[in-house]
Amino acid sequence: MTGWLAIAGLGPGDARLVTPEVQATLDHATDLVGYAPYVARVPARPGVARHGSDNRVEVERARTALALAAEGRRVVVVSSGDPGVFAMASAVFEAVEAGPAAWAALDIRVLPGITAMLAAAASAGAPLGHDFCAINLSDNLKPWPLIETRLRLAVEADFAIALYNPRSRARPQGFARALALLTEACGADRAILFARAVSTPDERIEVVRLGAATPEMADMRTVVILGSSRTRLIARPGGRPFVYTPRSA
Ligand code: SAH
Numbered sequence: 001m002t003g004w005l006a007i008a009g010l011g012p013g014d015a016r017l018v019t020p021e022v023q024a025t026l027d028h029a030t031d032l033v034g035y036a037p038y039v040a041r042v043p044a045r046p047g048v049a050r051h052g053s054d055n056r057v058e059v060e061r062a063r064t065a066l067a068l069a070a071e072g073r074r075v076v077v078v079s080s081g082d083p084g085v086f087a088m089a090s091a092v093f094e095a096v097e098a099g100p101a102a103w104a105a106l107d108i109r110v111l112p113g114i115t116a117m118l119a120a121a122a123s124a125g126a127p128l129g130h131d132f133c134a135i136n137l138s139d140n141l142k143p144w145p146l147i148e149t150r151l152r153l154a155v156e157a158d159f160a161i162a163l164y165n166p167r168s169r170a171r172p173q174g175f176a177r178a179l180a181l182l183t184e185a186c187g188a189d190r191a192i193l194f195a196r197a198v199s200t201p202d203e204r205i206e207v208v209r210l211g212a213a214t215p216e217m218a219d220m221r222t223v224v225i226l227g228s229s230r231t232r233l234i235a236r237p238g239g240r241p242f243v244y245t246p247r248s249a
Contacts, residue, residue, distance in 0.1 A: 005069040005106055007089045009082040009113020010041055013200035017119065022111050026076055033065040034078035034088065042078060056140070058091035066095055066103050082115040086136045086164050116223040117162035120195030123205050125234075125242035127193055127225045130249060131159055137174055138165040144174065148181060155185040160228045160245055166218040176215040182226060183210050191227035191243050194218055207233065207243050 006025045011017035026032075029048055032039050036052030044050070053061050062077070069075045079087035089110045096103045121128045133154050137147060154161050167175040182190075188211025196204040196219065206217060210226070218224055230249065233241040 001072040002107070003069040003072040003074060005065055005075045005077065005092070005108045006111055007077045007079070007083045007092055007109070008111040009079050009084075009087070009115070010038060011114040012081055012116050012119040012198045013041075017114050017199055019111070019113060022113060025111060028074055029076040030073045031065075031068050031075045032078060033061060033068070033075060035061075038078045038080055041080075058088060059095050062088065062092040062095035063099065065092065066099060066106065069106050069108075070102060079113070080116075081119075082113045083110055084112070085115045085134070116164065116195075116198060117225060119198040120162075120193065120205075120223045120225060123195055123198055123203070124193050124207055124225075124240070126244040127160055127191070127227055127231055128162070129245040129247050130228065130230065131157075132162065132228075132245075133157075133159045134162040134164060136164045137178055138168070138171065139174060147174075147178070151178060151181055152185060155182065158228045158230075158249075160231060161226045163224040163226065165220065166222055166224050167215060168220040172215075175218055179210075179213055179215060183213075186210055186226070186229070188212075190229070191231045191233055193225040193227075193243055194222055195225070196222040198223070205240060207241055 008022045008025060026042055031049045032042055033051045035055055039050050039052040065075050065077045077088050083089040117134060135150050139147060188209060190210040192208060192210050192213050194206040194217045228245055231245045233243050235241050
């Protein structure tokens with residue numbers, strides 16, 4: 001039997017946002033590999049082995065998946081959102097590069113998914129309608145000063161900025177520092193969107209001005225989108241404003 005490895009994005013949460021390509025691939029898998037809560041999002045099927053693991057063991061998890069595919073299994077590595085955005089696809093290629101030559105000859109495919117910032121942007125309007133960038137605020141894999149440099153330069157370039165992994169229990173201070181830096185650089189009037197658990201029953205969307213933003217508005221299930229200097233709010237009677245960035249600079 002010829003094995004293969006697919007690295008699939010499950011989207012932000014809602015089953016309707018799993019692409020048909022990812023669903024069809026899951027239907028043919030013999031093995032699911034990933035962070036346990038993501039594996040749990042895939043309905044169990046008889047005969048499918050589930051290899052759920054802890055959060056911080058990405059390359060080890062990737063090696064497990066590659067070894068299974070090399071044995072002839074049909075393996076799907078699952079990520080939330082898109083697997084290429086701060087997720088497992090890079091970990092798999094890192095393992096391929098360092099691993100046995102035979103792994104580079106395997107049938108390996110990356111299946112895109114809807115990443116958190118796109119689902120978040122859609123829930124509020126069109127904040128990413130002009131040039132934007134994405135920055136991961138976790139300093140697990142890079143030094144904090146580099147994060148501050150990137151934030152400063154992104155503001156200077158006047159990008160709208162999507163902030164992934166803004167805040168976790170292990171890193172309570174980083175986001176407060178980031179907010180202080182951004183407020184100083186952008187001013188208190190800048191629009192900012194906090195989108196938590198987008199497309200799940202726990203979804204919470206808040207649009208405020210930067211001066212009113214507090215660190216507690218974000219947690220590890222939140223993606224934050226800071227507008228550019230051109231990002232605008234459209235007030236709506238009795239509801240949240242639309243937030244959008246015009247397409248011309
Ligand atoms: N590969 C994922 C990102 C993984 S990093 C993707 O493409 O979306 C994990 C971070 O993604 C979280 O800390 C949060 O910032 C963001 N995130 C993932 N799912 C989310 C959701 N449903 N709502 C809001 N943010 C989400």
